[in-house]
Amino acid sequence: MQKLVLIRHGESVFNQQNRFTGWEDVDLSDKGYEQAHNAGKILNKNGYNFDIGFTSYLKRSIKTLHYMLEELDHLWIPVEKSWRLNERFYGALQGLNKDETIAQYGEEQVLKWRRDPNEHPPAITKEDPRYPGHDLRYKDLTERELPLTENLSETMDRVLPFWNERIVRAMRRNQKVIIVAHGNSLRSLIKYIDNLNDEEVTSLEIPTAVPLVYELDEGLNRIRHYYLE
Numbered sequence: 676m677q678k679l680v681l682i683r684h685g686e687s688v689f690n691q692q693n694r695f696t697g698w699e700d701v702d703l704s705d706k707g708y709e710q711a712h713n714a715g716k717i718l719n720k721n722g723y724n725f726d727i728g729f730t731s732y733l734k735r736s737i738k739t740l741h742y743m744l745e746e747l748d749h750l751w752i753p754v755e756k757s758w759r760l761n762e763r764f765y766g767a768l769q770g771l772n773k774d775e776t777i778a779q780y781g782e783e784q785v786l787k788w789r790r791d792p793n794e795h796p797p798a799i800t801k802e803d804p805r806y807p808g809h810d811l812r813y814k815d816l817t818e819r820e821l822p823l824t825e826n827l828s829e830t831m832d833r834v835l836p837f838w839n840e841r842i843v844r845a846m847r848r849n850q851k852v853i854i855v856a857h858g859n860s861l862r863s864l865i866k867y868i869d870n871l872n873d874e875e876v877t878s879l880e881i882p883t884a885v886p887l888v889y890e891l892d893e894g895l896n897r898i899r900h901y902y903l904e
């Protein structure tokens with residue numbers, strides 16, 4: 676039996692301000708910083724240790740992983756970052772306040788943009804300053820990989836190659852893995868691991884900075900999962 680730990684980054688400044696975030700590289704709030712340290716303490720108290728960490732290219736996740744590893748006295752383990760674990764790209768909604776967006780477009784439409792796995796938020800153009808093609812960290816991505824908008828299914832399509840090629844490979848070598856990522860990149864991964872249908876994933880909400888443990892069998896099939904509090 677193997678244990679895999681998944682965790683959503685601590686509260687970000689945009690979470691606190693109730694704004695759509697996506698690939699906007701906002702920092703942790705003070706509360707998020709506390710949450711990250713606390714998550715590390717919880718893992719420490721429960722006797723967890725890790726051989727490798729995986730996270731995204733976004734600082735709210737990178738810092739959450741760092742602070743957790745600090746609590747575990749594990750800052751020395753290798754950490755692999757990938758844009759594939761980034762949050763779902765929220766298109767033209769990125770940076771907007773969620774309540775103001777509801778006032779403008781209505782609750783039903785905004786809920787669809789947020790939770791319907793096949794619904795695209797409005798797209799940005801390549802001239803938009805939020806286009807990842809302007810950002811050095813994405814310089815190795817092909818034009819097809821650079822999003823203008825993304826639905827959850829497309830997020831899943833870019834998360835899974837990283838899951839299969841890097842994370843599964845590490846677990847097959849019996850490495851103990853921790854993944855720090857984002858609300859929607861984790862929802863897409865959990866949809867895959869738990870084989871959830873579209874309706875089930877719509878109602879799946881993941882709290883910030885609470886370690887979610889997956890127990891997996893030899894074939895890396897899920898036995899059970901639970902949050903550590």
Ligand SMILES: O=C(O)[C@@H](CO)OP(=O)(O)O
Nearest residue numbers: 694695696697762789858
């Ligand atoms: O803004 C975002 O990128 C995400 C996560 O914070 O929000 P939502 O819950 O609407 O998918």
